[in-house]
Amino acid sequence: MIAIRWRVFSLLQQFEQLLRRKKLSHGHQIKGTGSMNTDHPHAESETGSIDKKFITLREHIVEIVSDAGEGAQKAAQAFGTISAKMGNGIWTVEIIPAEIQPPPRNAAGASGNRIRVGSFHITNAGDEADLVFAFNEQVLLGRVSSKNLKPDATILLDNKWRTHKDPAIVKAYTETYDQLLAEGHTIYEVPMEQECLKYVSNPQRGKNMFALGVLCNIYKRDMDIARAHVEFIWQKKGEKVVTDNLNLLNAGYEWAEQNLDFQYEIPSAGITDPQIVVNGNTAIALGVMASGMEVCAMYPITPATSASHYLSEIFENVGGVVHQAEDEIAAVAFAVGASYAGKCAITITSGPGMSLKTEVLGLASMAEIPLVVVNVQRGGPSTGLPTKVEQGDLLAALYSTHGDAPKIVMAPATIEDCFYSIITARKIAETFRMPVYVLSDANLATGQQPFPKPKFNEDWVAPPLDLSPLPEGARPYDWDPKTGLSRRFIPGQAGGMHTLTGLAHDRESKVAYEPWINQDACKHRSLKLAAFQRTLKAPQVFGDPDGGDLLLVGWGSTKGAIEEAVTRARKDGLSVSSLHLKFLQPMASGIGDILKKFKKVLTVEINFSDDPQEEIITEENRRYANLAWLLRARYLVDVDCFSNVHGQPIKPGSIEAMIHRQLEAVPSAV
Amino acid sequence: MFGITQHITIDYDETYHSLDDYQGNVPRWCPGCGDNAILTSVQRLCRDEQLPPEKTVFVSGIGCSSRFPHYMKTYGFHGLHGRALPIAQGVKIRRPDLHVFVNMGDGDCCSIGTAHWIHAIRYNMNLVALMHDNEVYGLTKMQASPTSPRGMKTNTTPKGTVLQPLNPLTTTLGVSNVSFVAQVAEWMPDFLYEVIKAAYHHHGFAFVRILQRCPHYTPNIFDPFITNPDNVVLLTHEKGMPVRDELKKVYKNSIEHDPSDLHRAREIASMSDKIPVGILYQNEDIECYDELRRKTRACTHSMREQALEHEFSKFIIEPVTENGKSH
Numbered sequence: 001m002i003a004i005r006w007r008v009f010s011l012l013q014q015f016e017q018l019l020r021r022k023k024l025s026h027g028h029q030i031k032g033t034g035s036m037n038t039d040h041p042h043a044e045s046e047t048g049s050i051d052k053k054f055i056t057l058r059e060h061i062v063e064i065v066s067d068a069g070e071g072a073q074k075a076a077q078a079f080g081t082i083s084a085k086m087g088n089g090i091w092t093v094e095i096i097p098a099e100i101q102p103p104p105r106n107a108a109g110a111s112g113n114r115i116r117v118g119s120f121h122i123t124n125a126g127d128e129a130d131l132v133f134a135f136n137e138q139v140l141l142g143r144v145s146s147k148n149l150k151p152d153a154t155i156l157l158d159n160k161w162r163t164h165k166d167p168a169i170v171k172a173y174t175e176t177y178d179q180l181l182a183e184g185h186t187i188y189e190v191p192m193e194q195e196c197l198k199y200v201s202n203p204q205r206g207k208n209m210f211a212l213g214v215l216c217n218i219y220k221r222d223m224d225i226a227r228a229h230v231e232f233i234w235q236k237k238g239e240k241v242v243t244d245n246l247n248l249l250n251a252g253y254e255w256a257e258q259n260l261d262f263q264y265e266i267p268s269a270g271i272t273d274p275q276i277v278v279n280g281n282t283a284i285a286l287g288v289m290a291s292g293m294e295v296c297a298m299y300p301i302t303p304a305t306s307a308s309h310y311l312s313e314i315f316e317n318v319g320g321v322v323h324q325a326e327d328e329i330a331a332v333a334f335a336v337g338a339s340y341a342g343k344c345a346i347t348i349t350s351g352p353g354m355s356l357k358t359e360v361l362g363l364a365s366m367a368e369i370p371l372v373v374v375n376v377q378r379g380g381p382s383t384g385l386p387t388k389v390e391q392g393d394l395l396a397a398l399y400s401t402h403g404d405a406p407k408i409v410m411a412p413a414t415i416e417d418c419f420y421s422i423i424t425a426r427k428i429a430e431t432f433r434m435p436v437y438v439l440s441d442a443n444l445a446t447g448q449q450p451f452p453k454p455k456f457n458e459d460w461v462a463p464p465l466d467l468s469p470l471p472e473g474a475r476p477y478d479w480d481p482k483t484g485l486s487r488r489f490i491p492g493q494a495g496g497m498h499t500l501t502g503l504a505h506d507r508e509s510k511v512a513y514e515p516w517i518n519q520d521a522c523k524h525r526s527l528k529l530a531a532f533q534r535t536l537k538a539p540q541v542f543g544d545p546d547g548g549d550l551l552l553v554g555w556g557s558t559k560g561a562i563e564e565a566v567t568r569a570r571k572d573g574l575s576v577s578s579l580h581l582k583f584l585q586p587m588a589s590g591i592g593d594i595l596k597k598f599k600k601v602l603t604v605e606i607n608f609s610d611d612p613q614e615e616i617i618t619e620e621n622r623r624y625a626n627l628a629w630l631l632r633a634r635y636l637v638d639v640d641c642f643s644n645v646h647g648q649p650i651k652p653g654s655i656e657a658m659i660h661r662q663l664e665a666v667p668s669a670v
Numbered sequence: 671m672f673g674i675t676q677h678i679t680i681d682y683d684e685t686y687h688s689l690d691d692y693q694g695n696v697p698r699w700c701p702g703c704g705d706n707a708i709l710t711s712v713q714r715l716c717r718d719e720q721l722p723p724e725k726t727v728f729v730s731g732i733g734c735s736s737r738f739p740h741y742m743k744t745y746g747f748h749g750l751h752g753r754a755l756p757i758a759q760g761v762k763i764r765r766p767d768l769h770v771f772v773n774m775g776d777g778d779c780c781s782i783g784t785a786h787w788i789h790a791i792r793y794n795m796n797l798v799a800l801m802h803d804n805e806v807y808g809l810t811k812m813q814a815s816p817t818s819p820r821g822m823k824t825n826t827t828p829k830g831t832v833l834q835p836l837n838p839l840t841t842t843l844g845v846s847n848v849s850f851v852a853q854v855a856e857w858m859p860d861f862l863y864e865v866i867k868a869a870y871h872h873h874g875f876a877f878v879r880i881l882q883r884c885p886h887y888t889p890n891i892f893d894p895f896i897t898n899p900d901n902v903v904l905l906t907h908e909k910g911m912p913v914r915d916e917l918k919k920v921y922k923n924s925i926e927h928d929p930s931d932l933h934r935a936r937e938i939a940s941m942s943d944k945i946p947v948g949i950l951y952q953n954e955d956i957e958c959y960d961e962l963r964r965k966t967r968a969c970t971h972s973m974r975e976q977a978l979e980h981e982f983s984k985f986i987i988e989p990v991t992e993n994g995k996s997h
Contacts, residue, residue, distance in 0.1 A: 085987045276985040290978055294764055294965070317977040319969040321763060326789040330756040333749070333786075337729070337760020340747060341768065345760065363750055453982050456975040491745040491761070491768055494724045499694070499739040499746030510695070511740065 053262045059089075059118030060219070060266060061126045064211060065143060066135035067104045068097055068111040071208030076113030077448070078229055079215050083115070084277045084450045085225045087268035089122035090115060091560070093649065094446035095143075096303075096387040105169070107142035114148075117219065119267045123414070123560025125447065127653035129153055131218070133211050135192070136161060137176040144180070146648070152184050154262075156214065158207070159189035188260060190214065195255055199247045209245045213252020219264050223253065274453040280418040280444030281307035284374055287422030288346055289318055290454070292461030293372070295345035297323040297334035302386045303442045304350045304376035311348075328356035332373070336360055339369050340500065342465045342490040344430050346372040346422070351380045351393050358400045361435055363502045365405035365525065368477065368488070370429035370436075372422065377441040377556075379647045388647030389442040391556050392607040394626035397437045398585050404522050406529045408432065409585040411439040413559035416451035417582075418444055423460045430462060432528045433488055439584075441606070443557040443649045470495035475507045477521070484527030529586050536583055538590030542566060543577025547597030550662055552578040553639070554604045555627055558650050562604050565655035569663075576659050584630065592635040600662065602640040603628040606650055609643045691723055692716045694743040702889075704856035704882030705735050705802060711863040712771070712800075713742070715870060726769045729758040731778035734809045735802035735882070738773040752783025755790040758797050762960050769870075772799040777807050780816040780836050791845040793959040794875045800866070801838060801877065804884040805891055812887040819891070838879050839939035839950060843932065849874035849956040851935065852949045855881040857896055861917055861947065868911050873954040881945065895945055899923070905938070905948030913948070921947075 062079070066072035073094060080092040092115045102109030116126040128150040134140035135158045143149055161173035181187055196203035196210050209230060216226050230249050234242045278286070284307045288296060296315065298308045312322040325331035328349060335345035349357065354375045364371045377393045379385025397409045408428055412421040418440055425436040467490060476498040478486045489496030504512035504521060512518050541551075542563050554562045559580045566578045579594060581587065595601050609625040610617045624632065625641035632639045642658050644650075692713040699705050716726065726744040730736035732751035739746025745768075749757045758772045779787050779801045790799065806824065807813040813826040817838065821830040842851050850872040854865040862880065869876035881892055895901045904924035906913050918924065927938060927948070935951040969977075 081987075271987060271989050273989065275987045276982050277987060278985045282985070286978065286981060289981070290974070292974070295760070297760065314977070314981055316966075317980075318974050319965045319967060321963050321965070323759075323763065323963070325756060326785050329753065330786055330789070333753040333756035334760035334763070336749075337747070337757040338763055339760070340757070341727075341761040341765045343764045359750055360753065450987055453986065454978075456971075456978055458971045461971065461974065491727050491765065492725055494722075497723050497743055497745050499728075499742070499748055501740070501746075501748040502750060503748065 050258060050261055052260070054265065055262065056265045056267065058120070058266070059116065059122070059126070060131060060264060061114060061116045061129040062215065062219075063095070063112060063114045063129045063132040063143060063148070064208075064215075065095060065110045065112035065132065065139040066208070067106070067139065068099070068101050068109060070111070070135050070204060072112035072133075072135060072211070074233065075208035075212040075215075076115055078212055078226075078233060079221075080113070080115045080117075080448055081277055082216065082221050082226050082229050083117045083219070083266075084275070085229070086222050087270035088266055089118045089120050089268075090277075090449065091122045091125050092116070092448040093125045093443060096446070098302075098385075098387050105136050105138040105172075107138050107145065110139035110142040112139070117266055119269065122449070124558075124564060124652060125443070125561075125649045127651045132156070133190075133215065134158070135207060135211075137173050140180075141176060148648075149185075152186070155180060155185050155187045156190050156211075157187055158192045160191075160193040162189070190255070195251055196248060199251060200244050206244065206248045209248035210252035210255075213249040213254075214256040214260075215252075216249070217253045217256035217263070218260065219266060271450075275450040276453050277448055277450045278415065279306075279446050279448045280412070280415050280440055281376065281446070282310050283415050283418035284348070284376075284422055284438075284440065285311035285314065286454075287419040289314055289320070290419070290456065290460050291372075291423045291426040293346050293426055294320045294343045295323065295335060295338040296320065296348060297325050297331040297338070297345060298348045299325050299328045299331045299353060301328070301350045301353045303378055303445045304348050304353070304374065306445070307348050307374070307376070328353040329360060332357040332360040332371075335371055336364055336369050339364075339371050340367075340491070342467075342492070344370050344372070344426055344462060346374065346426075348374040348376070350376050350378050350386075351390075351396075352383065354393060354396065355400065361407070362401035362403065362405045364435040365401065365407055366403075366502050367500045368433035368486070368525065369500075370426075370433055370488075372425045372429055372436050372438065374422070374438045374440060376445045377439060379645060385647040387442065389557070389649055390606050390645055390647065391439070391441055391558070391626065392645070393439060394555070394584060394607070395629065397439060398630075404526065406525050407434055407585065408436045408529070408532060408583070409439065410436065410583050411556035411581070412444060413556060413580055413582065414451070415444060415447060415449045419451075419454060426462065428532065430488075432485065432532050434525075434528060439556060441557050443606075447557075465490055467493045469493065476500070476509045477505065477507045477524075479507060479521075479524035479527075482527070483531035484524035485531060486524075533586035533588070536586070536588035538588045538594065539579055539581060541577050541579055541594060543570060544575070545577075545594075545597075548575035548577055549599050550574075550576040550659065551595065551598035551601045552576065552604050552642075552655070552659070553581065553595075553601060553627060553631065554578065555581045555584055558604055558606065561650050561652045562655055564652040565659060568652065568656050569659040572660075574659060574663050576663065581627070584627070587630075587634065591631075592637070595631065595635050595637045595639070600640065601631070601637055602642055602662065603631065604650060604655055604658075605641060605643040606645065607643050608645045609641045685722075687717060687720055687723065689713055689717050692743050694739075694741045694746075697741045698737065699734060700885050702883070702885035703734070704804065704880075704884070705738065707856040707859050707862060708735075708800065708802060708880055708882065709738065709741055711859060711866050712738075714863055715867055716742075716744070718867070719870065721769050725767060726771070727758075727761055728771045728773060729754050729761060730773040731775065731783065732809075733775035733777055733807070734884075735773055735775040735804075736778065738802075752778050752781070752786065754778060755783060755786040755797075755799065759790065759793060759795055759960075762795055762797060763963065764965065766796075766960065766964065770797050772797055774799065774801050775808075776801065776803040776805060776815045776817045776838070780838055780841075787842075788845055790875060791842055791877065792847045794847045794849050794956050795960045796874060796958055798866070798869045798872075798876045799878065800869075801879045802882045803838065803879050804882045804888050805835070806884055806887045808884045808887055822891075824887075837939065840936060842877050843936045843939055843951060847956050848877075848932075848951060849953050850876040850949070851879075851939075851951045852877070853879045853881070853945065854947050855892065855895065855902070855945070856883065857892070858917070858947065860914065864911055865948070868949060868952075872952065874956055874958050901944050903938075903941070903944050903946045905929075905946055905950065910949050910952075
């Protein structure tokens with residue numbers, strides 16, 4: 001039905017197009033667009049079309065920003081998916097205000113997405129944006145002031161504010177417009193309101209699909225794919241809504257076709273195998289489903305919760321349950337209870353939640369209860385930057401519990417990794433009877449990137465519980481003297497009755513009253529980490545494994561940006577490589593040897609470190625970034641760090657610039 | 671079912687569990703501690719109900735009373751201060767086959783774990799919660815508890831507590847989904863047993879406040895009720911618990927109370943000069959969270975694969991075929 005309607009619509013459009021063909025000067029401002037029925041001063045003869053500059057690009061970074069609730073995110077996600085379906089490499093990342101509905105026309109309230117589209121595999125959100133589509137000038141200013149746009153970035157701007165009835169708004173709009181123009185931006189004003197009113201009564205709710213249409217034209221997107229996707233995203237809302245949105249999409253496309261004097265092409269290599277496009281939180285939820293875990297206990301917290309939203313939708317299909325507990329502590333305690341009863345469980349949270357869970361997590365280490373803990377890191381400390389990225393919880397993950405509480409800490413580096421990390425974490429947790437922390441972050445949580453569709457493997461799922469009766473004399477903590485490993489007894493298992501306790505305890509789980517027992521128990525719990533460490537392989541050096549002038553070390557979501565920067569710098573002939581750590585605790589053997597092959601080692605992290613240039617900062621009081629501390633402590637290597645807490649993904653360009661600065665300082669460097 | 675092998679259940683009917691089968695480590699409570707009476711009653715219940723020790727779990731918090739699981743010979747989980755309830759809920763959520771009991775002190779339940787207590791009532795899961803209330807922090811050496819009577823001198827309130835105590839009964843009875851509330855005292859061993867037994871047989875979350883003497887710090891706190899049984903009010907009703915005649919001889923003060931009458935239960939719970947013992951409220955028609963969220967079917971590998979494929983299909987990008995279209 002819809003396809004037929006489109007054809008009719010398309011014919012109408014072509015007819016109108018013939019009436020309206022026009023040419024624009026290369027001026028920055030489109031001076032009015034004319035409605036369908038009026039001739040435009042710049043109209044060309046009906047046979048010609050607007051002179052378009054066709055430019056082929058290797059990649060482009062596009063941002064769509066609006067007030068919250070205007071749907072820029074939906075449009076941007078659709079643009080990303082359409083591009084991915086065409087075989088382009090993409091990375092999308094959300095621009096999210098901290099509030100649900102912040103005041104409109106507010107620079108801090110920008111809501112939308114950044115989409116990096118390229119003709120190659122894209123691993124990060126890239127540098128400054130090349131083109132931005134803004135629904136008002138204030139959200140645009142937000143992106144300018146946070147230095148997210150190239151100095152000459154092309155701007156598409158809703159022009160409804162130019163004729164607003166409030167003179168203050170008109171003034172703000174025109175001033176911003178003039179200022180950005182003067183700064184060297186190319187600005188195209190888009191009569192979104194006027195155009196959308198032709199199809200819907202409330203343009204506020206339709207603009208986003210119009211904007212999508214404009215972008216589809218600019219980037220020569222396959223409109224069959226675009227229409228199919230728009231149908232898909234609105235199908236639940238009924239036929240009328242689907243039709244309206246398809247009309248808006250087409251209208252945007254046609255408007256751009258007739259009014260914009262440029263068009264880009266980003267060739268795609270295409271894809272050979274089926275892929276899925278999801279964000280990191282969705283990947284985590286899918287990973288939980290795939291891992292065979294049955295219980296997820298959580299408490300709402302940004303930016304982790306969307307993983308639990310999606311899991312709540314799908315988990316019951318595989319017999320699972322998402323329990324929204326009364327607080328973070330209850331959530332982790334509930335998960336610990338379920339795990340103790342043989343159903344390995346997961347709790348999903350963000351920094352503040354992890355802080356609250358700390359005591360229970362210490363119990364899990366002490367009592368050797370397997371547990372998967374996902375921390376989708378956000379800016380801290382305290383409430384910090386709830387919607388923004390940071391990697392500030394690494395040391396907290398390792399050390400926040402009182403006493404010696406061994407645990408495994410791993411960090412996914414890509415969206416795909418988010419999926420597989422959960423499966424791996426469940427296995428490790430059960431094998432080594434300890435909590436496994438998976439440190440994701442806001443960048444992965446909301447970033448989308450295609451990856452090969454996983455092929456289900458029965459090994460992902462926990463084997464059925466062995467509840468066969470235990471032989472007489474079996475001990476619940478019968479630590480293997482070499483590895484510290486022991487068999488877990490599950491309630492229901494005859495002969496295994498014992499009382500698990502968070503008190504220091506012996507092999508029979510009896511409270512320790514002898515002085516040597518606690519030492520012995522701590523030793524065996526620690527040995528498990530060593531036993532696990534022996535199974536890890538050293539990560540591969542990206543660049544030159546034989547060494548060189550500079551080694552960058554990263555962990556988590558920064559992998560793509562670091563490796564891109566290293567690639568660029570190596571093209572410039574610089575001797576720089578990088579190393580990315582998946583396991584932060586324990587760390588694989590061989591890392592120390594790698595570090596020692598480089599003249600300088602430096603971590604790249606999104607967390608706080610002191611600036612050594614500060615007047616009172618010296619080597620005796622300088623506080624390093626999280627991973628730098630760990631590497632310095634373990635390997636006795638002078639590891640420097642490059643870190644900030646801007647709450648934004650680190651851009652490859654800023655890492656690249658840092659590499660250049662560093663190597664200028666290294667005497668032997670070119 | 672639930673990935674659990676079945677053959678361990680074969681011998682159940684043939685095995686008789688005696689009291690010994692429930693007796694774990696020798697209790698290290700002080701001589702005269704009221705917890706001993708509670709332990710004995712619970713062990714007796716386990717024996718009388720023939721609960722398989724391997725299918726029975728006692729979850730506790732931290733404090734003197736929370737040593738309880740160590741003295742049972744079942745499975746036990748001696749966890750963290752205040753967190754016994756959410757841990758017990760986690761144990762139960764996917765293991766309906768287990769009998770789960772919770773032991774908490776007044777500090778656990780009414781202070782550090784209050785949020786869990788309130789929500790446990792609302793979840794109404796099939797658990798038996800025993801709150802050992804000695805109205806003082808004992809293990810940490812005599813600090814005021816939320817249930818300490820006003821004016822009680824402790825190490826943190828040398829001039830006497832300044833606040834009125836929290837009433838655990840009215841609090842519990844004020845929460846949505848409350849389904850079983852009882853009060854009993856450890857110095858009434860037979861009645862204690864009967865109340866715990868009724869709690870065990872209740873469908874839903876059974877909350878029992880047990881008044882319990884601490885021989886060190888609150889040895890005389892319940893004297894008005896022990897020395898003068900007329901200050902104890904027995905709750906009797908045909909729908910309630912049977913009360914033996916011998917008990918009625920000692921505790922002459924009794925009132926007929928229909929345990930389905932929530933309004934009256936709240937009035938009784940508010941008594942300040944006397945203590946009511948027996949079932950204040952019971953309603954087995956309240957839905958239980960563990961049953962509402964129970965697993966409706968087992969999940970095989972192929973079902974899991976299918977479910978995953980279904981999800982992947984929502985996000986799929988297929989290679990472009992020869993005619994230039996996606997699948």
